[in-house]
Amino acid sequence: xxxxxxxxxxxxxSFRFVDRVLExxxxxxxxxxxxxxxxxxxxxxxxxxHPLMPGVLLVESMAQTAGLLLPEGSSAFLAQIKxxxxxxxxxxxxxxxxxxxxxxxxxxxHRFEVAALVNGTPAAEAEIVLAVVRANAxxxx
Amino acid sequence: xxxIVQRVRALLSTRLKLATAVAGITDxxxxxxxxxxxxxxxxxxELVLGLEKEFGVVVEDRATAVTVLASxxxxxxxxxxxxxx
Numbered sequence: 001x002x003x004x005x006x007x008x009x010x011x012x013x014s015f016r017f018v019d020r021v022l023e024x025x026x027x028x029x030x031x032x033x034x035x036x037x038x039x040x041x042x043x044x045x046x047x048x049x050h051p052l053m054p055g056v057l058l059v060e061s062m063a064q065t066a067g068l069l070l071p072e073g074s075s076a077f078l079a080q081i082k083x084x085x086x087x088x089x090x091x092x093x094x095x096x097x098x099x100x101x102x103x104x105x106x107x108x109x110h111r112f113e114v115a116a117l118v119n120g121t122p123a124a125e126a127e128i129v130l131a132v133v134r135a136n137a138x139x140x141x
Numbered sequence: 142x143x144x145i146v147q148r149v150r151a152l153l154s155t156r157l158k159l160a161t162a163v164a165g166i167t168d169x170x171x172x173x174x175x176x177x178x179x180x181x182x183x184x185x186x187e188l189v190l191g192l193e194k195e196f197g198v199v200v201e202d203r204a205t206a207v208t209v210l211a212s213x214x215x216x217x218x219x220x221x222x223x224x225x226x
């Protein structure tokens with residue numbers, strides 16, 4: 001059985017914002033799903049009685065999706081978020097389709113264009129740069 | 142060559158949103174490090190992507206980037222040596 005690609009993400013389950021990978025071309029493009037549900041602890045207080053997925057968590061979801069394009073076992077940090085736009089509220093019951101495409105890089109930095117869609121309509125988009133942490137990072141001064 | 146230099150200056154100004162700072166440096170001012178413009182690795186990535194888009198020049202790796210992106214002049218010379226611009 002093929003291992004679920006999201007299991008390669010370094011984040012623990014409580015901070016994982018990708019539910020399923022639909023398409024994955026390593027190093028090039030990935031399409032993933034994130035289901036938004038009312039009993040998500042982040043939504044219970046954001047806001048009481050008016051659950052709304054926080055924009056920063058949309059970005060986290062997009063960054064984690066982009067991270068699936070990095071070599072297996074990589075750890076990476078957010079290095080840059082550019083041109084982030086939030087076009088529509090994301091609420092319980094919505095299914096996010098997150099599409100990330102790699103658009104170049106230099107050394108340990110990788111640039112991605114990422115969009116999150118609900119029912120085919122863009123809810124959020126951003127250009128995201130991830131910095132891969134090298135295995136010997138701890139040895140550097 | 143002068144035209145390429147002006148286009149490189151325009152690239153730095155627009156892609157890095159540094160119009161004022163770029164207007165105040167010479168073609169030989171170091172772009173990186175504390176003695177120069179103080180750009181960082183994310184700026185370097187932005188420049189590499191900009192050079193590819195604007196001039197068709199590909200900078201493959203960090204070692205090449207360190208040499209090519211040293212100053213406005215070294216960028217312009219690299220573009221010319223690649224037969225671009």
